[in-house]
Amino acid sequence: MNSSSNRTALVTGGSRGIGAATAIRLAQDGVDVALTYVQDEAGAQAVVRKIEGYGRRAVALRADAADAASPATAVHDAADALGRLDILVNNAGIGVLGPITSLTDADIDRVLAVNVRAVFLACRAAAGRMSDGGRIISVGTALSRYTGGPGGTLYAMSKSALAGLTKPLARELGPRGITVNLIQPGPVDTDLNPADGPFAAGQRGATALERFGTTDEVASLIAYLASEDAAYITGTEVAVDGGHAA
Template sequence: MEHRVALVTGGSRGIGAAITQRLAAEGMSVLFTYRSSGTAAYEVVDEITRRGGAALAARIDSGAPGAAETAVSTAIERFGGLDVLVNNAGTFDSGELASVGLTEVDHALALHVRAPYLFSQAAARRMRDGGRIITIGSTFADRVPYAGVALYAMTKAAVGGMTRGLARDLGERGITANVVHPGNIDTDMNPASSEEAASELPQIALGQYGAPADIAGAVAFLAGPDGGYVTGATLTVDGGYNA
């Protein structure tokens, strides 16, 4: 994947950082966005640079108007093109149905639905033929095991329909579009050491949380030559949580 360029949204921490580092390790030049974790972002850049890779961190709120065009233009100006987009930026929205307000709904839709669509649209306009669009979803798109996550599940289910549409729209250019659905992944947002993890573990067929590197590996497969005939598909990486 040398000489190819990737754009990763929300690439400074957790799953996003692992994806950024893996694509850089595969030889890609990577621009990733971050919203507030500047120290973590530049630690990712330093690590990639130390290993001989190329990366750039751009402080861009993925949910903000104009973010997609800015990020795509920055990637192309810095690295000379664009081949891979990974829609990763997100947050975990939860709360009892009656307590979730319009502000929370609008924020979730802007970050999890509008942003992936607009980033995919902006990237597709300028992406080289044979490119890849990969969106990070959630196992909650297919199965909701407990109450309080209707908003989150709704937004993550939406990207599946978007992705199947992208596959049809972009297939003639050899551009693929796929979704990766993570299950319980050990990150700051969902640590394997939390009290909630004790109730989650019995539902996981493999009996343990996954690592961010597990998701990064799935993304690398879809972004690489071996994933060239996979499009409009969903790859679930959850240790059997939804089995």
């Protein structure tokens, strides 16, 4: 992989899980990183210390993606703190699961605000601050590519919107050499969906590899798409799902 030295990134939802693994992996590749968090300040600061341990600059920004003003503010604060913005990783997201008849208006509003509106607003702000040759990578879900279990309608719908954002935005920003891609993770071992949790057996059995993925495996794909080596990959969806959709 070509060096990413002197590049900067914003990773939303970077205090734990895929976001934390991504922030750390980018730092290992020579990227200075800003990350957002909502409540887990201790986790965010732990990630900052790990990034600094690799000799890179790091900043943790408190930002609630459900707040309409927050995504753009995070982009501008990250660019100001690090001096520029080369990479945006839209990782922050929430899931509210349950039968469609049980979902409240508040559930719907918050999921769409975080998983759809916040991503769009961050991309809009980044388009104005990002250097030519930049990278935008969003984290979706394999549940938007095949029929998942009952109760996933709202979450899958919200994440499916990211494909509709990725492709035309890649066309729009392509003349500037900015790539826009979407990754679709399958079951990944995180605090919210542990590999030994009550719903893990069915997810594990549905993959070709018969196991959960790790956050580091997902982060490695994001790091590749953020690298110079991936300059000719844009407007696409890349599954990292252990063969769940095979």
